[in-house]
Amino acid sequence: MNLSQFLLILRARRRIILITLLLTVVTTVVVSLLLPKTYKASASVLLNAKGLDPLTGVSVPGQLLPGYMATQVDIITSKNVALRVVDRLKLADNPTVQAQFQDATAGQGTVRDWLADLLLRKVDAVPGRESSVVEISFKGSDPQFVSAVANAFAEEYQRLSILLKVEPMKKASQYFDGQIKSLRDSLEIAQGRLSKYQQENGIVSVDNRLDVESNRLNDLSAQLVMAQGQAIEAASRQRMASGDAGQSPDVANNSLIQNLRVSLGNAESKLAEVGQRLGKNHPQYLSAQAEVDKMRNELNAQIKSVSGSVGNNAQIMRQREAEIRAALAVQKSRVLELNRTRDELNVLMKDVESAQRAFDAASLRSSQTRIEGQSEQADIAILNPASAPTEATSPKLVLNTVLSVVLGGMLGVGLGLLAEMMDRRVRAESDLSETLGVPVFGVIDWKENKVSSRTLGKPFTARRVRLN
Incomplete structure (x- = not known):
């Protein structure tokens, strides 16, 4: 079907199309009203x-x-x-x-x-x-x-x-309330353990006490070094004093021994002078000899006394070294004990700090959640x-x-085409050739005459003949 055939069908079925369109429009208007x-x-x-x-x-x-x-x-x-x-x-x-x-x-x-x-x-x-x-x-x-x-x-x-x-904030706030109570209990338990440990060990401040004990340990170490040096020096002087006492600096530098040596020298000079003038059995010579022996005995006794005092000093130095070494060992043990105590205390303090941080964070979040819930x-x-x-x-x-x-027009066109399909008629010369399958040789244009007494019996009159 070409366009010309379609237009001829619409022209032939225009009554159906117009009636359908009119019914559609009227129905729509009535229903809308x-x-x-x-x-x-x-x-x-x-x-x-x-x-x-x-x-x-x-x-x-x-x-x-x-x-x-x-x-x-x-x-x-x-x-x-x-x-x-x-x-x-x-x-x-x-x-x-x-x-x-x-x-x-x-x-x-x-x-x-x-x-x-x-x-x-x-x-x-x-x-x-x-x-x-x-x-x-x-x-x-x-x-x-x-x-x-x-x-x-x-x-x-x-x-x-x-x-x-x-609503979720209110439920979260109730949850945080329970958590805060649990965290508060944990914090109190941690603080109780810390306080009990401090009381049992008598700790007020571990850091300050450790500083004092460390300084004391350093002082004892310095004193031990000094005592060791003094002990070594005293032992050397003791050996010199016990061996050749006259060469010992402690003996030589002693003022009393020096005075005795001067007096002994004067007495020996006097004895030599008397020996030149008098014989050995002379009373003056014997007196001078006795004076020299006396002075020599006093000098030897004083040298022996000074040597003994040097030995005693060396013994004192050794004892002092031993005492300082013992005190240093005790101080080391005390510092080590303080270090152990500090380590244990730090663990307890970290437990307290951790519990405190958890409690603070939960309290802050609970406060914010409670405010948001309200x-x-x-x-x-x-x-x-x-x-x-x-x-x-x-x-x-x-x-x-x-x-x-629009819809009525489309429906009318559809109904017109449906009516044409049910009652197919020849609308153009192409319909003959397509339907019969034979060529069209000519077309006669005709018009219907008006019915009258003169044309009665002659309904049609040919006007023009066109041959193909």
């Missing part, structure tokens, strides 16, 4: 696009996720919000609604659930494109009712979002509340009429 008017009210809510908690100022990464807007739309159209709207508007308390519920469900279920399902069928939430605004719409036959329901959905969504954020701040704000619409959104008479013209 008979349908009840439907009103639509919309309320806009703004989500916090910055992703910041209004209380703590901490960034909320959940609001940056791609599915955040879709999640909010699901919350708006959830049954929980619808039930809250039913309770807010007190729809279940209306006797008329209760009667309608009994007629519709025969008493099965609850009025609240039935009303919530009805509201969810007429509510719609549409997020804005590339924005954080969500438009909540509701359709109904009463302008005041649809605006009230739209605003109720927006407000209950806002309250539910607060509840969804606050917060009524929401990251959702009502941008534009719904107002009662003045014009109905449906039925739209003009739009429906235009659509009925």
Whole structure:
């Protein structure tokens, strides 16, 4: 079928097409006038696009996720919000609604659930494109009712979002309360062990005491080195004094021995002088000899005494060295014991510090969670509340009429083509060649004559003959 054949069919079946079009348009107009008017009210809510908690100022990464807007739309159209709207508007308390519920469900279920399902069928939430605004719409036959329901959905969504954020915080706060009690007990136990250990070991401050004991150990080490040097020196002097006492510096530098040696020298000089003048048996010579022997005996006795004192000094030095070495060993043991005590005390102090840090962190988090659980701040704000619409959104008479013209025309064309297929007729010369499969040699253009007494019996008159 080419275009010319299609146009010829439409021309031949124009009556069916026009009747179908007219019936469609009339039916659409009548139905549009008979349908009840439907009103639509919309309320806009703004989500916090910055992703910041209004209380703590901490960034909320959940609001940056791609599915955040879709999640909010699901919350708006959830049954929980619808039930809250039913309770807010007190729809279940209306006797008329209760009667309608009994007629519709025969008493099965609850009025609240039935009303919530009805509201969810007429509510719609549409997020804005590339924005954080969500438009909540509701359709109904009463302008005041649809605006009230739209605003109720927006407000209950806002309250539910607060509840969804606050309820986990309250549960977390209860959890932290139990943890804080346990951590406080652990801290008290750790502090008790530390105090008991300090009391048992008499420790006030390990660091200061260790410094004192370390300084004392260093002093004893220095004294031991000095005592060892003095002992070695005293032992050397003792050996010299016990061997050749006259060469000992302690003996030679003794003032009394020096005086005795001078006196002995004078006495020997006097004896030599007397020996030159007198004989050995002379009383003066004997007296001088006795004086020299006396002086020599005193000198030897004094040398022996000084040598003995050097030995005693060496013995004292050795004893002092031994005492300092023993004191140093005791001090070392004391310092080592203090080091062990400090290590054990540090472990206990670290246990206390660890328990304190855990307790402080839990207390801080518990305080913050408790404050957040008591917060009524929401990251959702009502941008534009719904107002009662003045014009109905449906039925739209003009739009429906235009659509009925289009649909009626298409339906009429379809019916015309269907009628043509059921009663196929020759509309053009190409129909003969396609149907009969023979060539067309000529076409006669004719017109129907008007019926009159002169043309009776001659219905047609040939006007022109065209040969192919």
